[in-house]
Amino acid sequence: MDSAPHDSTPAAVRLRCAQAAQGGRPVLRGIDLTVAPGEVVALLGANGSGKSTTIKTVIGSVPLTGGERELFGVPGQRFRDWHRIGYVPQRTTAAGGVPATVREVVATGRLAQHRLLPFRRKDRVAVDAALAAVGMLERAGDGVADLSGGQQQRVLIARALVGAPELLIMDEPMAGVDLASQQVLADTLREQVERGAAVLLVLHELGPLAPLIDRAVLLRDGLVVQDGPPAGSGHEHGHDGDHHQDHHHTEIRQGLLT
Numbered sequence: 001m002d003s004a005p006h007d008s009t010p011a012a013v014r015l016r017c018a019q020a021a022q023g024g025r026p027v028l029r030g031i032d033l034t035v036a037p038g039e040v041v042a043l044l045g046a047n048g049s050g051k052s053t054t055i056k057t058v059i060g061s062v063p064l065t066g067g068e069r070e071l072f073g074v075p076g077q078r079f080r081d082w083h084r085i086g087y088v089p090q091r092t093t094a095a096g097g098v099p100a101t102v103r104e105v106v107a108t109g110r111l112a113q114h115r116l117l118p119f120r121r122k123d124r125v126a127v128d129a130a131l132a133a134v135g136m137l138e139r140a141g142d143g144v145a146d147l148s149g150g151q152q153q154r155v156l157i158a159r160a161l162v163g164a165p166e167l168l169i170m171d172e173p174m175a176g177v178d179l180a181s182q183q184v185l186a187d188t189l190r191e192q193v194e195r196g197a198a199v200l201l202v203l204h205e206l207g208p209l210a211p212l213i214d215r216a217v218l219l220r221d222g223l224v225v226q227d228g229p230p231a232g233s234g235h236e237h238g239h240d241g242d243h244h245q246d247h248h249h250t251e252i253r254q255g256l257l258t
């Protein structure tokens, strides 16, 4: 969890003064964001502050109207190595009525890997391993529509993990997830961090993931207003009794940002 990037190793994610609009209205007004290899960064902020839009500019589904984006040192427009990135969208976008089994959904996470060649044994092994990692192997043949919200979330995470990505991007992975699934997600994330993956995740509160977070980046109205170790992590600067120094830290500690 060394957050200091080596000079020769490009950041997994770099946004510089990123600007973006939603529905014709400016939403990001100049975001600077870096995720180093192996680093775990949480994006926090009130509803509408631009967290999801920031994630979407990183993966390219919302275009920048200004500023720059690099993935693994490559300008966003030229980046093609999508197998290096696992993405877990906000669950509402992938839920209801999908007529697919758990195994089929997770298998789509291998598409970038084998470039339209038929699935082979190692793909099947990878799918089973990802399902086992999130405790869903025994549900592999079930329809995703029959699962609880927390179980669906585990399936989406298995899909993102099945390609062993170097960068895992997750939008509110804990939202609407039961406690048992939250624990599975925290354990899964810890395993990814231990194998060296970088992680960028949107969170409403740090909650059970707090011990895994290297940096918390707080957004407000499309701007970064705080970027540093999460309060209470033991990494933060400052002195005991410095209560007045930074009320954003207090917001992060409380994890209540709305």
Ligand SMILES: Nc1ncnc2c1ncn2[C@@H]1O[C@H](COP(=O)(O)OP(=O)(O)OP(=O)(O)O)[C@@H](O)[C@H]1O
Binding pocket: 022, 023, 024, 027, 045, 046, 047, 048, 049, 050, 051, 052, 053, 054
């Ligand atoms: N597809 C869209 N069309 C129009 N406006 C949008 C769209 N998506 C987001 N917005 C607006 O952009 C702003 C930022 O939204 P964004 O989803 O990035 O915020 P957020 O910080 O992720 O909040 P939340 O916690 O509610 O998801 C909000 O005002 C939102 O209403």
